[in-house]
Each structure stands twice: as structure tokens, then as C-alpha cells.
Amino acid sequence: MAINVDTVYKTVLLILNSEQRGYMTPDEFNKIGSQVQRQIFEAYFEDLNQQLRVPQSDMEYSDRVAITDEKIAEFKTELNPTGTNPFTVPDNLYRLGSITYEPNVNTYKEIQRVGRAEIYNIRKAPLTAPTTSYPIYLYEDNKALVYPETIIDPAHIKMQYVKKPTDIRWGYYLGSLGQYVYDENTFIATGLPVIDNYLLNSISQNFSETTSSPTQTTWTGLTTSSTGVTYSGNGTGLKFDLTMNDSGIITNLTVKTPGSGFLVGDTLTFDVDHFQSGAGGIGTVNAILTLTEASIYSGTTYGNTLFGLHNSERTELILRILLYSGVVIRDPQIIQIASQKVQQEEVNEKS
Numbered sequence: 001m002a003i004n005v006d007t008v009y010k011t012v013l014l015i016l017n018s019e020q021r022g023y024m025t026p027d028e029f030n031k032i033g034s035q036v037q038r039q040i041f042e043a044y045f046e047d048l049n050q051q052l053r054v055p056q057s058d059m060e061y062s063d064r065v066a067i068t069d070e071k072i073a074e075f076k077t078e079l080n081p082t083g084t085n086p087f088t089v090p091d092n093l094y095r096l097g098s099i100t101y102e103p104n105v106n107t108y109k110e111i112q113r114v115g116r117a118e119i120y121n122i123r124k125a126p127l128t129a130p131t132t133s134y135p136i137y138l139y140e141d142n143k144a145l146v147y148p149e150t151i152i153d154p155a156h157i158k159m160q161y162v163k164k165p166t167d168i169r170w171g172y173y174l175g176s177l178g179q180y181v182y183d184e185n186t187f188i189a190t191g192l193p194v195i196d197n198y199l200l201n202s203i204s205q206n207f208s209e210t211t212s213s214p215t216q217t218t219w220t221g222l223t224t225s226s227t228g229v230t231y232s233g234n235g236t237g238l239k240f241d242l243t244m245n246d247s248g249i250i251t252n253l254t255v256k257t258p259g260s261g262f263l264v265g266d267t268l269t270f271d272v273d274h275f276q277s278g279a280g281g282i283g284t285v286n287a288i289l290t291l292t293e294a295s296i297y298s299g300t301t302y303g304n305t306l307f308g309l310h311n312s313e314r315t316e317l318i319l320r321i322l323l324y325s326g327v328v329i330r331d332p333q334i335i336q337i338a339s340q341k342v343q344q345e346e347v348n349e350k351s
Contacts, residue, residue, distance in 0.1 A: 187303030
């Protein structure tokens, strides 16, 4: 279970404020939080290696090898590669586990990993030459070269691996008093923000005001493929509501489902003949929404991304963020106290 980014940030602020130690901005928290998450994550593998060398308790919930592996399990996943042999590994790969060849539903074969020094001898010997029943692969330059080379369909290849942690994000918007207000919507880099009427500013051309009236003033659940809507890009999954005034002008455009795959320059064109009754006279034009950098999640402060760490890491996560906050605020006492507590936590876990 992921750790709520809002809970951690508010806890850190509470501790800092209670001690009158200063303030950490959302942008500082996002950078520090991502760094701390990566540190904790990368320590798992050394911890697991260390625990494998010492006797373990077989009591339920106290086997440290199993506990560490459970933490790593939050990042274990499986995915098809891209490309045709050699296959390109997923972008979020941290450590590759195994690769399987699955030519059909009931056939699963683990592909043996070999090194560059072995592969030549294996391939040239008739008894050890790779076949579809006993395939091998060479992993170099983020690519898996599978033998025999007749295996070319990435849909038949499954990669089991540990993925990298995603950078955390405490997304926000400014409240009426200029305060930071947490945005509970999930951040999708190429999606459109789920904020009331946010996309109205992206309309580069609105309908012209005419003596005609709107076909209807409220449109709900519109998509990029709805009747009367023409989309120029490759984004998918978008749903939005549209409101028009009595003169047929768009006054509200709110995203309900952010979708993904949207890029700067994509356009949505709204057909005047569909959205306005009796349109088509002199001066009537289609409405056009043109996406800018500020129209897409990645160009805003909106949307959140939770910590991917196991929920048991919440205490250490907060302590380590406080340690870094001492550096940002330049308070050596915070650094010293947090560092001592982090060290104590590590001793308790490993001793």
C-alpha cells in the first residue's frame, strides 16, 4: 500500500512549525521526498543481501528476509518489451529479474541468461544451440538479444523486473488567500488537469456571439470523438463537460477524466453547426481549443503522485525528509536530531 504524500507533507510541516524551525515549500518537499524515497528503495537490496547471511526467525511476521522482500514487492512488475529482437526493456526498469517466452496460453519457458563470453560457444555447439524450447538471451545496453533469433514477437516475451520508484508529487493550487491547497487528483504527465473550468483559458477561438441560440447550454461526458468535436492529436481517454451561455459562447470547460497522450499544439475543434442552433450566418465560426504547456498536467502544479514505498516505511520517510529539511532551512540541530533517529532505526532493523 502506497504512503499518502499529503499526510507525510503535513506531518513534516507540523513538526517543523511546532519547533519553529521554518517552512518547506511544496517544490522543495517534492524534490527532497523523491530523493529520500530513492535512498530507502536502493537500500533494500543491500539489506536483503545482509539478512540472507544471518540466521532468521521462522516466527510469522518476524522473518527479516521475508519482510525486506515484501517491501521490494511493491516495485515488482511484469511487462512486455518493445521492438523486435533485440527487445528493448521498459523505461522504468531498475533491476531485471527473469524473462519468459510464452508463445501461447499454455506454454511458459524461462529464457536462460548468458554472458558475452558464453554465447559464442553455446550457439556453435550442436547439442547446446538454443531452440524455441530452450532459448537464451544476452542482456546489454538495455536490450535483450534472444536466441534463436526467430523469436521476434514482443507479445510472446514477458519481462519480470523491479521498477524504479516514481518521483513523488504534492500537487496544489492557490486558494483564495494565496495558500497552497492540496489537489487530490492523480497526476498524469500527459493528461489534462481535473480542475473546474481550467481549460477555458486554452480556447484560442470561441464561438461568435450571434442572434442564434445554443443547441443546449450544458454538454456532459464529451470526448475527443463526440459528434461535433474534431481532435487533431493522439491523446485518449479524455472526458469533459462544456457549458454555453444564452448567446452561444462557451463559458465553462471542465475536465472530468484527464486521459493521457496529449501534447502541446493538439487542438479540439467544436463545430458551430452542431453546438449552435441556426448557425451558419455571416461571422459565425467554430470554437477551437489549442493545448499549450499550461494546459497539460506536466506544465502545472496540479495532481499528486503518492510514495511507492511500503506503508511500514512512513516513520523513516518522515525522519529522512526532516534531515534534509535541516539542510534546506540551514538548521544543524534538525540535521543532528533526525540523523540520530535514522541511525537508531537502522540499528533496530539490522541488529
